[in-house]
Amino acid sequence: MKIIxxxxxxxNLKKYIGKDLxxxxxxxxxxxxxxxxxNKGWKGLILERLAGLENNISKAPNGLSWELKSVSxxxxxxxLTPKExxxxxxxxxxxxxxxxxxxxxxxxxxxxxxxxxxxxxxxNAEKAELIKVVSLDFLETDxxxxxxxxxxxxIRNKLKxxxxxxxxxKDGKWIxxxxxxxxxxxxxxxxxxxxxLVKKIFETAK
DNA sequence: CCATGATCATTA
DNA sequence: TAATGATCATGG
Numbered sequence: 159m160k161i162i163x164x165x166x167x168x169x170n171l172k173k174y175i176g177k178d179l180x181x182x183x184x185x186x187x188x189x190x191x192x193x194x195x196x197n198k199g200w201k202g203l204i205l206e207r208l209a210g211l212e213n214n215i216s217k218a219p220n221g222l223s224w225e226l227k228s229v230s231x232x233x234x235x236x237x238l239t240p241k242e243x244x245x246x247x248x249x250x251x252x253x254x255x256x257x258x259x260x261x262x263x264x265x266x267x268x269x270x271x272x273x274x275x276x277x278x279x280x281x282n283a284e285k286a287e288l289i290k291v292v293s294l295d296f297l298e299t300d301x302x303x304x305x306x307x308x309x310x311x312x313i314r315n316k317l318k319x320x321x322x323x324x325x326x327x328k329d330g331k332w333i334x335x336x337x338x339x340x341x342x343x344x345x346x347x348x349x350x351x352x353x354x355l356v357k358k359i360f361e362t363a364k
Numbered sequence: 365c366c367a368t369g370a371t372c373a374t375t376a
Numbered sequence: 377t378a379a380t381g382a383t384c385a386t387g388g
Contacts, residue, residue, distance in 0.1 A: 195373065196383080198373070198382045199372085199373065199381030200382085201383095203382095227381095227382095228382080230383080234365095242383070245380085245381075248379065248380080281384075327367075327369065334367095336370095338369095339378085339379090340377080345370080348379095352367090353367095366387105366388090368385105369387100371382105372381105373381090373382100374380085374381085375379090
C-alpha cells in the first residue's frame, strides 16, 4: 500500500476544484441520498477517496497521518462564509484529563490539516462543488494556537471540576465541546472548530 | 440570523 | 455498539 503524503493529496484534490462532487460520489459508489435517506457524511467520504486514501482511515487517530476535513460554505452578501462549524475529533474524557493540548489528538489533527471548502446548495444537498483546497501547518508559537490552547485548557479544567456532562458548546472562543453521538439519547462529545476559526484558517492559508 | 444541541448513514 | 463522516432543527 502506497503512502499518500499531504502534498500528493492536495495535488489530487486540486484537480477536482470546480467539479460537482455528487457525480463523483456516484462514480465511487458512495451513497449520497439516492436511497431516500441522507448520508450526511458523504462529502467527507468522497473527498477522502479523491485525495488518494483508498484505504480505510475512518477511525484510529493515527497521528502519523494528516487530517482531511471539509466545510460547507455559502454566500452571505457577497462574502463566502463558513456555514457550519467543523468537527475536529472525538473527546475521550480520560485522555482529555491526562493529556495537555500539545499531546492531544485535537492538536495532532489540527496542526497538519487539509481543508476542503465545499459549496453548500441547500438542504438535502443535491450537489456540492469543491471550491477550494488549502493546507495549513500550525506552529506552537502562533498567537491563534495560544488562544486555542486556552480554550482547550478551559474545557479540560471544566471536565475535571464539573464532569463530562457539564461540557457545552458554549465553552470556548475558537473551539467548543459539542455533543456528537449516535442520537436517541446516546451522546458523546467532540471538539468542533467554530465558524470564526474556520474562516481564520482559510484566511491564514491563502 | 446565529448558535447550540440532536440526529443520520455507514463501517469496523 | 460506538466512532466517523458531517448536517439538520430548534430556540433565542
